Amino acid sequence: MAKQSGFLKEFFKEKKTVGALAPSSKFLMRRMLKDIDFDKAKVIVELGPGNGVFTKGILDRMAKDAILFSFELNENFCNYIRETIKDDRLVLLNQSAEHIGDALKEYNFHKTDYIISSLPLAVIPKKVKENVLSACTKYLDPDGLYVQFQYSLNAKKLLKETFNQVDIKFAPVNIPPAFVYTCKP
Ligand SMILES: C[S@@+](CC[C@H](N)C(=O)[O-])C[C@H]1O[C@@H](n2cnc3c(N)ncnc32)[C@H](O)[C@@H]1O
Numbered sequence: 001m002a003k004q005s006g007f008l009k010e011f012f013k014e015k016k017t018v019g020a021l022a023p024s025s026k027f028l029m030r031r032m033l034k035d036i037d038f039d040k041a042k043v044i045v046e047l048g049p050g051n052g053v054f055t056k057g058i059l060d061r062m063a064k065d066a067i068l069f070s071f072e073l074n075e076n077f078c079n080y081i082r083e084t085i086k087d088d089r090l091v092l093l094n095q096s097a098e099h100i101g102d103a104l105k106e107y108n109f110h111k112t113d114y115i116i117s118s119l120p121l122a123v124i125p126k127k128v129k130e131n132v133l134s135a136c137t138k139y140l141d142p143d144g145l146y147v148q149f150q151y152s153l154n155a156k157k158l159l160k161e162t163f164n165q166v167d168i169k170f171a172p173v174n175i176p177p178a179f180v181y182t183c184k185p
Contacts, residue, residue, distance in 0.1 A: 019120020027173035047097040048118040098131040
């Protein structure tokens with residue numbers, strides 16, 4: 001699957017889950033990862049890696065003994081990541097992000113230090129969104145962060161209801177420009 005055209009194809013096939021016409025920019029990736037303390041992070045969860053632009057960024061910065069769980073529903077994106085990213089620290093799960101708890105338990109973890117989410121909250125089914133956010137609040141370490149990008153400010157109310165503190169920054173160098181929500185439990 002070619003990087004850019006593959007994304008467009010998946011968008012038209014799976015509009016209700018992919019939620020983007022193109023992969024995110026490296027600028028947005030850096031903005032998403034700016035507040036992560038990679039010295040402290042031992043367990044990181046990524047939701048919706050797509051073709052892996054944030055996955056690569058996380059692995060490049062992550063400690064040698066840390067682990068990254070990436071949940072991706074779309075099988076073609078999973079295959080693309082498997083082909084292009086070879087890293088033993090990555091646990092790629094072709095499952096819904098709702099299953100964070102099961103994956104952590106299987107690897108004997110109780111919490112995750114950080115959650116990096118690209119899930120398109122504006123389009124995914126309401127029940128899935130509720131399940132994912134409930135799992136995030138349950139399994140995110142109290143000193144951790146939930147970082148999410150969206151193309152609008154529509155998620156502000158929901159994320160403020162879910163987390164204690166929500167900081168929003170604009171990331172203009174992306175197609176389309178995005179908002180990065182950094183949330184504290
Ligand atoms: C907007 S794309 C972002 C992809 C990539 N992180 C980027 O920024 O370029 C959202 C991704 O979330 C995935 N996704 C949607 N719902 C999901 C769910 N419930 N669990 C896991 N992944 C999901 C989609 O398949 C898609 O790859």
